[in-house]
Amino acid sequence: MTFPLRTRRNLADQVLDAAIEHALFGSAPVSIVKSPPGAGKTFLVECAAAVAVTPPAGMRVVIVTPGVSQLYDIARRLLQYRLPRLELAHAQHRVLPSDLVGRINASNGWNQNLNSGPGVIVTNAHLLAANFHHLGPNAFDLMILDEAYQLAAGDYLQIAYMAPRTLMVGDPGQLHPVNSADTTNLEASPHKIHWSAPAYVLDRFSNTPVHGLPVTRRLLPDTSDLVQAAFYRDLPFQSVVEPSERRLRFHIPGLERGLDDALDAIAAGKSLVAITLPGAAPMHEEADLELSDLIACIADRVLLRQAEWIGERVLSEEDIACIEPHVIAGGAIRDGLRQRGRAGIQVDTVERWQGLQMPVSVVRHPLSLPNVPTAFDLEAGRWCVSLSRHQIGCIVVAREAVHGVIDDYVHGCDTVAAGARDTTWAGFEAHRMIWNALRDQGRVFAL
């Protein structure tokens, strides 16, 4: 490891230590840790739990996750530690994944035998709220909110009193809680309960201690620099990835100009590239079938050319992520993959990719659409998640018309409520910055 990388990693470790020290032993009842993609957020949660249950702390810790899949993942990670107590509580109708059966004390709902003495229980906010009558104020000594930016303040309200100390850990640049109802009036309220829990607390208590993890251990430097500049202006971070450890090699040379040029660029060390298809997305279909097929083709091509993660393995279907914001287009991509015998490559929406990582991702550009971009299309969080899953290479796929969509965009100023932060504009600025950088650096390959 180079000296600068080691220095950055050491700094990151210091920040992690300080954050945990303040959260567990300091005088502030809430601490927030802002964690860029791949910073080691879950590792911080593990460390915090380990310190919390160890003497002299000896705390009863609850780790709250927004959804059930994160709950099981955290449980798996914590099983790597010798904790005095490790428990899991999930909803009545849930079935424990088979790999956890017999390894962890799991409860459907709450029971009185849980949470006894120093140790950790992993659960989610709804379950705690549903069992408030079993719990009470300060039922726990420490509450750790994992993926805290995905937990709405309204959900946090129902569990906040259950612990005197709360450590909120999450990624502020990614998707925030989704509201299906109209929250216009809430933007003028002193209680923005539709915001994420950390955002709500910071809005009301601006002196809440905030620690920012200064590194990403997932993203290579070129992607990291772009993602940080576009989505994390208030959270400086750098890559601590040794580029030589994230190199791709294709055993089969490329023949198709444009498409293989982009893949070769990744092999040459550019971790973020784009491929454009001529024309514009057709208006008459719910999915751009030609583009979807191209995405399937690219994913297939990576494997056809026998991509190898040097020093690790030859890539397989499980190593490629196809990220498509729209469900119907995702179905078209899956059809394309199936026709190519690649049914094992996972295709999903951005929401479902949040929290995951893959060596290679193929992403449909959200603005490669026939219509004028909407607030949904421009949302920064969605784009940030799409561009921050990959450990080695990300290929953004778009229609050529996306150049014009970005260059000709005029902001309508009417997508967010009065007094609200204009996240639509922030999203557009991120789009423009990223696309212009790709263009300027010769990373856009036209077919």
Place this chain on the structure above:
Amino acid sequence: MNAFDDTLHRVLARYHGRAIPVRTSSQLSPDPDVTIGIATIKIVTEEQIQAIAFGELDQEPQVIVRLDPIGRDVQDLEPFAAFLGDTVVRAAAVDSALRLWVPHSVTLEALDVLGHRYWRNQTAPASIVRMGEICRIIAHEAIIPGQQLVADAAALLQDHVVTGLAPLEEGHLGAILAWLDPTVSDPVAEARERIRLPASGVLPNTPDCHWDDTIDRLRKEMKGAHGARRHLLEDQIAHILRRAVLREWNLLIEGRRAFLDLGLPSSLSGLVKDSNQRVRDALDNGFFPARSPKRLVEQLNVMEAGQEKSELAALEADAMLRDQAARAGGVVRGEVSTVRQNKPGFKPCDIEVSSDQGIIRFRLDDKVRIVGTNVAGVVRGLATAPGGGTRVCIEITSGVRTRNVLTAGARVELIREPYAFINYRSLGEAHTQQPWAFYSDSAPVLPSRPSSGQSALAIARAMRR
């Protein structure tokens, strides 16, 4: 509907010269026994009502014209206040739900502003205060998705039909009605002519119909006038306002009739019950806008639950909507391929549904329902079929006796159950506990605890297996 489908419908509507329905079910339940209408004319920007027409929809409306709407005297509003109060009492007496028809959303806004001005007005008579409260209750219920209290004629028509106009033009109730009137031979020209005069609860002010300027001038004159001259001016003002508000009332009547003539069925008993309950509670116990964190969360949850339930109700009732949802995986159509049930009519019962759809939005442990039945269950397995379809395994939790569906070969449609649970008790407890982050202006200072002095990383490393 996506942009392409919307465009094609408009082309078809333009060709035929008639509005084209885009729903096969209604998002409004049938009018209950106590159904009334209100139309208003307001002063622009002042948001003061200067004329109201109100009453039952099969009768001539009562009309109030306000000569001095900005003044403090509210006596002229008494008949409206009495009517609202009596309507509420009548509905309670016959145990009927309440329904209010308005021509468009501007009427609702006007009522809400009226409500804001009088519901806590300490100098106004009790009847006016009660009127204000009822107006606020109406306006508040109107924002909850799936509500059944307020029928906004313009919005209902826009949601259920497409015309050969641009969408923006359909916001004018008179314009959209031109497409639903078989006696109109050229709906494009007729609609665009109608658009010249506003249908938004304000006085027209075009060069050929400058009622707003006229009223303004007459009121100015009236201030310094006396005796017969004053009476004449008052009559002139009243005449214009009456004409204007009756024009709005007639739009309301015609809009309602046009909507009902679509003849769309509805199946909204759950939404009706929820809406009635909310309105009844507010009318009986008072209206209290949400300000505390707990109330705000409750209100947001009520709106989200309403959204989920109304989407589900629409899907269940409307095959056209189910078609669209199926393309996006929100509805799964397939055939029951396997039934595992030890004893017919009893649990445990698991089924497998084979679908051609490659796109399915269900996840493991999702609660689902079979459309048109009382059968519900939990998704326990999802597998992709070799040909590109999907197999969904469902543990049936209710409706196990419904044999015609729980049988191999039965064609079914699956939808996800709405998540509409609101944990009022938990919220109540949170309110009792008053967590500082929500209920205090300052954060507490915790006593510092002694740490181990070791780095967190070192501790964690030592604990790894």
Place this chain on the structure above:
Amino acid sequence: MSVKGTTALVRLASNPGCEILGAMILEPGSEKRFYERVVGEPYDREFGERQSSKRRGAQFEQNAYAGDARLLREAFASHLGLAPDDVVVRNLLDDFPGTKDDARIARLSITRTLLKDAREGKPAPHIIIQPQLMLPTKPGPKPYFFVAPDLLILSPQNDVYLPGDLKSFVVRENELSKGDLARVRLQLGAQLLALMHEYDRFDKTAIIPASGMLVFSKPNGLAPHAPRIEDVAGGVEAIRIGIAAFLRHRQRVNDLRAGAEPYTVVADLQPHFQDSCLNTCVMAQWCRQRVAEAAGDLGDVAGRVLGDMELSRAFGLMTGDIEPADDHERLIARHLVDLAEQHSIERAA
């Protein structure tokens, strides 16, 4: 159209592609007058602000400015971190009232002095009422726009002022129509851009946050709501785009008119009709004639879906009277036929 105020800038930002709008801005006089000169007929619809709106706007401002702007001081005290009585207000209308050019210029001069004083740490008011700013678009005719926010509010963080506007329309909780929201944000955007130009004249290091403030009226009487801080970075850029468009349109109009009045060359200019024009522009009906028989007549979305296809052609494709000329038309025809059959069958039943 007048260059006093932000109306023209907001319109340009909302539709930068419209050359007709450019001509209208260059033409002296009102928009209705422009219409009448182009079309040759009186304008037959309502246009412009109603008397009740103007009156209420004036009353709202009067109320807000009364008693040394007591209501404003109370409204902004919390934002400024001061007690209301400690908030210092300077009302430039007291010095130079009126809308005549010399009064504007005088207020501009005072405004510039106050901006500079605050940056230099000299005593400066926390709130300036009726300041005047200028946004340059020289060289060429109409070389500047006069921009007059209702207020400038001193930012507690960095000694720069931010623009603020009083809006007399009633806001109950936070409901505003999209149209109103867009308009008031673009107005703030124009004011902020003008402010940036003013600061740039004497202090290029000044960092102006992309924020403005809006004060709406409560439903009861003329009481102001607490100010809302608006994020207007997008609005500033939209105004920049609008100004760039104006410069282009001005050049084109000047090239065509050879000294004649701008309205005389309207027929040679390219409109950019869109749905929103129907609610905002006197020329909407006239420009619409250009798409009268085309898909655009069904709205912006239909125009994008079907391109510049004539409606009669679309009907012909549907009835089979016209053969599709390409794949796109074949697809449209197929879908239209399916849809027509679906509805015919239903009607027949």
